[in-house]
Amino acid sequence: MSVRVVVADDQELVRAGFSMILDAQPDIDVVAEAGNGAEALEAVREHRPDLLLLDIRMPVMDGIEAAGLVCAQSDCRVLMLTTFDGDDYVYDALRAGASGFLLKDVRRDDLVHAVRVVAAGESLLAPSITTKLIAEFTSRGAARPAAPPSDRLGGLTTREEETLGLLARGLSNAEIAQAMVVSEHTVKTHVSNVLTKLGLRDRVQAVIAAYESGLIVPGQ
Known part of the structure; x- marks a missing residue:
């Protein structure tokens, strides 16, 4: 059975490129594309995909808000995309329910692998994103609470x-x-x-x- 995917990015060429790479795989089917978070949410509701490939920075509704709504309203898994490994919204996106985070300059094979891994129920973070996540906890002053x-x-x-x-x-x-x-x-x-x-x-x-x-x- 194919992995059903919605690709959401406000840049048409980027969106089309990712869709072409994924749709060329025998086990992946791109069922819809979206140019902003609101369109992504509507596409998930209409097509019920297994995975949403979602840009973190988009107009109308950003990726964080869209990810939170998608994860709250469906079983669709969310794989986030960002241009910068120092993106300040990494922590918020993961808190919203995203299961993976990739940089937009990801290699073709790594993108396909990431979609398969996250769709299968696992999680995936680029090493630089993991480093950023830990740093975010540190900067927010995460400390051991009073209760054990x-x-x-x-x-x-x-x-x-x-x-x-x-x-x-x-x-x-x-x-x-x-x-x-x-x-x-x-x-x-x-x-x-x-x-x-x-x-x-x-x-x-x-x-x-x-x-x-x-x-x-x-x-x-």
């Missing part, structure tokens, strides 16, 4: 909390398994339990929850 993190993390078990902490530090399932001396299958179960108990969409949201709860402190 365990009181703010939805009743996670000790092992689930440990898994969340390692996940937030950027470790893969294989690396988490090695650190905890368990199988990758066990790690996948822990990650699934964390997302379910905290009501999170994916690993990106889990990373944010780990920092906001104080389980992980920037610079730690």
